[in-house]
Amino acid sequence: xxxxxxxxxxxxxxGGPTMAVIAKKCPDIKVTVVDINEARIAAWxxxxxxxxxxxxxxxxxxxxxxxxxxxxxxxxxxxxxxxxQMIFISVNTPTKTYGEGKGQAADLKWIExxxxxxxxxxxxxxxxxxxxxxxxxxxxxxxxxxxHTGNGINFQILSNPxxxxxxxxxxxxxxxxxxxIGGDQSEEGLSAINSLVxxxxxxxxxERILTTNVWSSELSKLTxxxxxxxxxxxxxxxxxxxxHTEADVNEVSRAIGTDSRIGPKxxxxxxxxxxxxxxxxxxxxxxxxxxYGLDEVADYWEQVIIMNDHQKKRFAKKIxxxxxxxxxxxxxxxxxxxxxxxTNDTRESAxxxxxxxxxxxxxxxxxxDPKVTEQQIYSDLDYLGSRSSEENKxxxxxxxxxxxxxxxxxxxxxxxxxxxxxTYDWQKIYDNMLKPAHVFDGRNIMDKKALQNIGFQVHxxxxxx
Ligand code: NAD
Ligand code: UGA
Numbered sequence: 001x002x003x004x005x006x007x008x009x010x011x012x013x014x015g016g017p018t019m020a021v022i023a024k025k026c027p028d029i030k031v032t033v034v035d036i037n038e039a040r041i042a043a044w045x046x047x048x049x050x051x052x053x054x055x056x057x058x059x060x061x062x063x064x065x066x067x068x069x070x071x072x073x074x075x076x077x078x079x080x081x082x083x084x085q086m087i088f089i090s091v092n093t094p095t096k097t098y099g100e101g102k103g104q105a106a107d108l109k110w111i112e113x114x115x116x117x118x119x120x121x122x123x124x125x126x127x128x129x130x131x132x133x134x135x136x137x138x139x140x141x142x143x144x145x146x147x148h149t150g151n152g153i154n155f156q157i158l159s160n161p162x163x164x165x166x167x168x169x170x171x172x173x174x175x176x177x178x179x180x181i182g183g184d185q186s187e188e189g190l191s192a193i194n195s196l197v198x199x200x201x202x203x204x205x206x207e208r209i210l211t212t213n214v215w216s217s218e219l220s221k222l223t224x225x226x227x228x229x230x231x232x233x234x235x236x237x238x239x240x241x242x243x244h245t246e247a248d249v250n251e252v253s254r255a256i257g258t259d260s261r262i263g264p265k266x267x268x269x270x271x272x273x274x275x276x277x278x279x280x281x282x283x284x285x286x287x288x289x290x291x292y293g294l295d296e297v298a299d300y301w302e303q304v305i306i307m308n309d310h311q312k313k314r315f316a317k318k319i320x321x322x323x324x325x326x327x328x329x330x331x332x333x334x335x336x337x338x339x340x341x342x343t344n345d346t347r348e349s350a351x352x353x354x355x356x357x358x359x360x361x362x363x364x365x366x367x368x369d370p371k372v373t374e375q376q377i378y379s380d381l382d383y384l385g386s387r388s389s390e391e392n393k394x395x396x397x398x399x400x401x402x403x404x405x406x407x408x409x410x411x412x413x414x415x416x417x418x419x420x421x422x423t424y425d426w427q428k429i430y431d432n433m434l435k436p437a438h439v440f441d442g443r444n445i446m447d448k449k450a451l452q453n454i455g456f457q458v459h460x461x462x463x464x465x
Pocket of ligand 2: 266
């Protein structure tokens, strides 16, 4: 089947950019992205394309080109399902916060709602594509719901996990390392796979479009994230050893990364990985493994999370230790709140946990981030439930100017690797701080020698102070 009409349920960090790029590359395919969140859809439709809800370099240009031509954002989910031949499900799949599997399993509530809605609305055969990251075997649950509650029509379910990273979403989508499509190996299944291959083949070289059975595809997504996060936890674990042995973790990364079997990427020691997926997907892998009785497998992957939690805590403790073991009443300025540069996403950002730890020690935290809103920062902190929102507002301030945020601070903590932090007038910042003035570089982006020459005490990750 030649696809002419696509619908995507979920206009978030994945649905929005992914569909914008499909629409750009396939001007003859009508792409409608739907969401129940009216404010989000209104923002995607904002006249000023810079106001779209996802901050991604290059994305406003892609949206501007396709929106209104063959790319549409709407809250009319039923209509979009009805008209589409292919329906992507790109809704959120967070970790469960209640009941069986709480704290580990993926909450598939939103996925199931989508399936039931598709089943109710669809009157002609449809290809349903899992774009969300899902536990292995979810396709069988989807099929069950679609076939038992639907109008007796044929559904093919494909798994097409997304591998884009935030901050580089547009380039990742334009030139992916690979596109993965899993499906049923029956004649109808293979034909459905082929329909989706034809969409991507408009701009992705064929040899980069991998097809597998549906279970391999589902599991490969969790595995890819687990491997990436495992590299970060591995190097972070060694950063602690470096701090005790005068080895320098940057030098160690370079030394091992030049081995072509290891490779240089994802070896940057940091305050800990964040983002909406690494933790959630590994916890999910742990949960699935345990549910099959595979305790050694579960324990192995769980250690990646344990190490990451340790790294975040260790960073906060290092600040306290270097400020004479007390931060009570002291101002600590945060540069960065997003979980990485070039995104306004803060989900699971290390900054949230470091701030929480410092606030428990009665510190005054002041935050500047180039793209994250004040409202988001308070909502991240309130979500932890460590103290009331009034108390959070009292102890943490959000400042829109990077120089003002540092005025009168005892220490600066660099939590996100935004490029602009490197080029600030650090002498000016130093002059307006309390002395001794500390910089805790949670991303190893600062020029340590230059800051030391100004007079700063600089503490990096993975090297002796
Ligand atoms: P998100 O929270 O940004 O977006 C999900 C959207 O789905 C929300 O706007 C929500 O309102 C909408 N939604 C939920 N239920 C709905 C329903 N029944 N009908 C219509 N809309 C509904 O999430 P995201 O970051 O885009 O992630 C989506 C999925 O993609 C997750 O499974 C995630 O693991 C996976 N993923 C995310 C990334 C990433 O970089 N963020 C990358 C690869 C894969
Ligand atoms: C990650 C994967 O890279 C994507 O392939 C995947 O699609 C996505 O998760 C997902 O499934 O959601 P993302 O979380 O957007 O993408 O960003 P990454 O670049 O992977 O960074 C994740 C975290 O690890 C960030 O906090 C980053 O600062 C940290 N990190 C990354 C390090 O601390 N060191 C590194 O060397 C690399």
